[in-house]
Amino acid sequence: MNTKKRILDEALTLFAQKGYGNVYVGQIAEAVGIKAPSLYKHYKSKQDIFNAILDEMKDRYDRQTAALNMNGSDAYTDADIFGAVSEDGLVEMGIGLFSYFLHDEYVCRFRKMLTLEQFHNSELSRLYTKQYADEPLNYQATIFSILCRGEVLKKEDADIMALHFFAPIYMLLTICDRHPERETESLKMLERHIRQFSRIYKETTRG
Amino acid sequence: MNTKKRILDEALTLFAQKGYGNVYVGQIAEAVGIKAPSLYKHYKSKQDIFNAILDEMKDRYDRQTAALNMNGSDAYTDADIFGAVSEDGLVEMGIGLFSYFLHDEYVCRFRKMLTLEQFHNSELSRLYTKQYADEPLNYQATIFSILCRGEVLKKEDADIMALHFFAPIYMLLTICDRHPERETESLKMLERHIRQFSRIYKETTRG
DNA sequence: GTCTATAAGAAGATAGAC
């Protein structure tokens, strides 16, 4: 990896641990293995490094959600979704979502950084809410609304179903961000959550 | 309010907005209406101010949960709890919890501060998880487990019911912390959440 | 592109007068 990218990488690691204000350019330089003044050949200021991280993350996020929509809401046939809605299918979807958020190196550090900077200005607030609340909830709600139209799930409010499905995942994720040693426990909780969600929302076929 | 308390108050406000590392003692002093050196007659360092805030919050939290338990799990009769489990009772409990977390001046600022400092050290991580995850979940689970023993709610895992009840409240709360203008919308969402929770978990009386 | 040296200023904290 070239130096310019390595600077972003190490800076993100440090920002995610300590927060922007508690990280000094000298620390970033040390992590990269160069001296502080050399950083300024690559970025014009500390803020410039932060902005570059932000830009790269927004790019990644857009590419990722675009990829999701290619075989997502547009291209998904109802049959695809119905196939995925067995209890085991839901468990897989939930654990996949959870594991991606928790283990993708970049996504994970970026979420922690954004957590620490979320009140700093409205752009960061909006970005956080978009990525970790509104868009996941809308995505899930779309899927559940399709399932409600069929005979698979009870005809309840799909927005709330999405909240019931995703909010526990989000909460367990924040716990693991603070306590990585609780991942195993959280995965068990996650599976119990989804199986119960599935039982509770499954259409009771009468007769 | 005396100066010593006013320092804590203004410092907490600033820490909640910007995070500890981005607040300078001069800003705290200015907010209080004195000059920076005067602060040092009251607290021996900036860190000392932070620690004092932490100590006061832990005291408040302990007193508050102690008060809850006085007419809480120990003293609650089953009848009390059963009475509160009508759909409207649950809505009231949820909105009460939400509004308390969101509107209590001190609780709200402290939560934001802790949000920004949660990765700084393990004491802060543990405190956050205790106050905003483990203890609310345990408290709710206790109540739901009693309700499951009766014929009020379906006999499902009470820990997961607590997660289904509380995680959405927590998530809406974090949204409102970032976007106070979304409070009305979030309150509506909260009510829809609890009414659906109630429908979904209500024991279907056969016959 | 990296280094050493250094400027320029900010930030935490102290001394001592009032």
Added chain:
DNA sequence: GTCTATCTTCTTATAGAC
């Protein structure tokens, strides 16, 4: 208890050699 003046250290950033 509050102030002004000051100290020290830290921190960002630049200059200029290699």
